[in-house]
Every structure is written in C-alpha cells, then in structure tokens.
Amino acid sequence: MQRCSRCSYCKWIPYENQQNMDFIKGCPSAARYNFHAYAASGKWNMSYSFLQGRIDYSDAFQDAVYRCQMCGNCDVSCKVVQDIEPLEHMQTLRMKFVEDGQILPEHMLFIDNLKKEDNMMLAKKADRGKWAEGIRVKNLNKEKAKVAYRAGCRYAYDDELWPIVRGGLQILLDAGVDVGIWGDEEVCCGGRSYQWGYTGEIMKYAEHTMEALKAAGVEILVNPCSDCYQAYKVLYDKIGRKLDVEVLHITEYLHRLIKDGTIEFTKEVPMTVTYHDPCHLGRLAEPWVHWKGKEVKVMGQMICHEPPKKYRRGANGVYDIPREILKSIPGLKLVEMHRIRESAWCCGAGGGVKEAYPEFATWTAAERLKEARSVGAGAMATACGWCKRNFLDAMEEGADRIEIYDIIELIQKAM
Numbered sequence: 001m002q003r004c005s006r007c008s009y010c011k012w013i014p015y016e017n018q019q020n021m022d023f024i025k026g027c028p029s030a031a032r033y034n035f036h037a038y039a040a041s042g043k044w045n046m047s048y049s050f051l052q053g054r055i056d057y058s059d060a061f062q063d064a065v066y067r068c069q070m071c072g073n074c075d076v077s078c079k080v081v082q083d084i085e086p087l088e089h090m091q092t093l094r095m096k097f098v099e100d101g102q103i104l105p106e107h108m109l110f111i112d113n114l115k116k117e118d119n120m121m122l123a124k125k126a127d128r129g130k131w132a133e134g135i136r137v138k139n140l141n142k143e144k145a146k147v148a149y150r151a152g153c154r155y156a157y158d159d160e161l162w163p164i165v166r167g168g169l170q171i172l173l174d175a176g177v178d179v180g181i182w183g184d185e186e187v188c189c190g191g192r193s194y195q196w197g198y199t200g201e202i203m204k205y206a207e208h209t210m211e212a213l214k215a216a217g218v219e220i221l222v223n224p225c226s227d228c229y230q231a232y233k234v235l236y237d238k239i240g241r242k243l244d245v246e247v248l249h250i251t252e253y254l255h256r257l258i259k260d261g262t263i264e265f266t267k268e269v270p271m272t273v274t275y276h277d278p279c280h281l282g283r284l285a286e287p288w289v290h291w292k293g294k295e296v297k298v299m300g301q302m303i304c305h306e307p308p309k310k311y312r313r314g315a316n317g318v319y320d321i322p323r324e325i326l327k328s329i330p331g332l333k334l335v336e337m338h339r340i341r342e343s344a345w346c347c348g349a350g351g352g353v354k355e356a357y358p359e360f361a362t363w364t365a366a367e368r369l370k371e372a373r374s375v376g377a378g379a380m381a382t383a384c385g386w387c388k389r390n391f392l393d394a395m396e397e398g399a400d401r402i403e404i405y406d407i408i409e410l411i412q413k414a415m
C-alpha cells in the first residue's frame, strides 16, 4: 500500500496508447469527480490512513469506493510504472466494506433479490427462461448436450435485448451445434455481486454450475454475456473453482464456425463500424495467474517477489477475435476509437455503478459515444448486453446518437 507513489498514472491511459488529447483519460471516476480520492491512488491513500487509524468509515470514503466501475483501466496503467495491483486492492477493500456492513442500500436491494431469485435484475426466477420461448432447443435440466448456452441475467430479463440472445442461439442451432439451455433453472454466475464485494454468492453459484455442467455432460460453456464469461473463465479460477469445461464467449465460438466455413456470409453490410471492447471481454478476461511465494525487500526499498510474479497486464484479453469477425463481414469497414483493447474506456455499467449511481453510468457511456462519433463511425459494435443497455440508456438521456449493435446482430445481417 505504501508503494503507491501518487504519480497519478492510473488516471490516464499509458503514454504509448495516447493518440488524441481529447481521449486520454482512463479512469471514469477520476474524470467525472475530478478529485484524487476517486482515482485508484486515492483509494490506496484512504486505505492506508484507515489501517493506521487516522480515518474511519465515512460517507466520503464510501462514496469514493463505490463510485468506481471496477473496470481495471487503472490497473493496466499502474502496472506500466509500478507493479502494484490497484484493482485487487479495490476488490479487497469492497469485501472489507461489505464484511463491516458498509454497504449501499441500492446494492442490498439487488443482493437480497439475488439470494431469493438467483438473478441481478430484481426479477423472478420463474421468468428467467422466457427469452427462449418458441425456440426448439435441448433442455439441459433433462437432456445432455455438448454445448451449454447461457443467457446471463441481463439478456434473460431485458426484453429489448432478446433478439440478440435469441439470435445467438439460433445461429448455433442452424449451424447444427449440439446445444442446450437451462431455461428457468439457469442461475446467476455470481460475478457482478463478487465485484460489488459480496463473496458468498459466487461460491454458491460456482458449486451449482459445476454440478449442472457435469449432469448435462457439457464440454463447452458458451456465453453471449461478457460479464458471465469473465466470471466463469477468470473469477472461478481465482476463487479455486476452475470449471473443467471449455469456457468461451459467443464471439470465440462463432469465430470458429466462420473459420471452418460452417457460417458463410452472403450479404453486404455497408456500414462504418467502430468496436467497443467490453472490460469483461478485454482486460478483465485475461486468464487468472496463480502465484505462491514471498515478498522480499531489496536494499531496504525495492519489493521483489520470490519466485518472480507474473502480472496480468490486460494485454491477453479477447481483442482480435471480435475485430476479425467484423473485418470478415462483407462491406463492413472497421474504424478504431482512440482508447482500445487494454486501454478501452469503460461503458459505465460495471462495479454496481449502474445500480447505485445511474447518472454516473450513463455519463460514462456518453463519453464513449462521443469518442465513437469522433472517428466517423456510423455504428458501434459491442459484445456484451450490459454495454449495449448502458449505451441505449445514455442515448435516451441525450448522449450523442449512434447505432449500437451486438456482433451477433451484425453476423445475422451478413448471413
């Protein structure tokens, strides 16, 4: 904690990724509230003071901790200059807050519902499978299938997004994939509540998922939702519950089908499209790295690790596959924004911000929409229901308008 030098690099994207002065900020929280406490560094400073007994819990401390999307942009930038891990620190801080009852009433509404109804949408468990009504597909509660397709809470309950989640499933069925769904029996992955600081739920859902996958003989778990994908691929491994099936995002699975010729594009999609990297498919999706060892102080100052620690720096997320799909669509021109890949600006919907501070969530999305317009895109593609929802909400509130597509929708247009 003492190793944070207050260099403030965590507020910006790394120098080598800076392309345009209007789009070099990396931390939405620091950018919106313009006060050090809201950056990763401010949270280090407050935690250190707290541990030394110089400050106590307060509304201001709580505000800075929860007005953060847990997007990890700070983590990537900090590791360019200092190998400290702000995102892990903020995760631990949130867990401590929850443990000590320093919780937001807005979050509790969702957590209480999650405990009863197994979803993060304040909805009923009995309605979870409605998105798939009318589609003839295997029921994994009774039948076995090689591939499990999981809608995730956002897609399962947000009916405006149903065409995406239904479209993804239909493409798999039309391609002859042996696929099934759990319908009403599907449960939350636990990833979002974990990011908010609640750790019990993810353990419960990890155990449930392991059993459900085994019972249905599943070999590949396919997720149209980036949040779910990151929970299954990274968080479950982190908490010692690594799944013994292949975890894929839908773009990864569809990319395989495009490559082997199962999916063929027959139509032109004459659009200029930019791609928004969802945090949970990008830097946060980098595989978890387990490390066991000790910290050693060298020359009374430098902290080194024995054995050397391999850091997650965000470069190993899923960046190329969505872009390759977009570039392979006939007639589609891909233009890049200024903050991309591990330096992508967050959509604003993560970390419990959408639920507790909706105005901050849509402000963050509006900043991204400005960036998309600035590079001359007529449409923005993404690969996560939470991102699409937040961009749509921001436009409803007056942000720059642009067409928003999930990659699944663009694939369907081209088939």
Ligand code: SF4
Pocket (backbone or CB within 6 Å): 003, 004, 005, 006, 007, 008, 009, 010, 011, 040, 041, 044, 077, 078, 079, 081, 082, 084, 086
């Ligand atoms: S968290 Fe990292 S990047 Fe931010 S001020 Fe501290 S050392 Fe610098």
Ligand code: SF4
Pocket (backbone or CB within 6 Å): 010, 026, 027, 028, 029, 030, 038, 039, 040, 067, 068, 069, 070, 071, 072, 073, 074, 075, 087
């Ligand atoms: S996780 Fe994102 S919002 Fe939170 S401090 Fe880091 S960059 Fe800022």
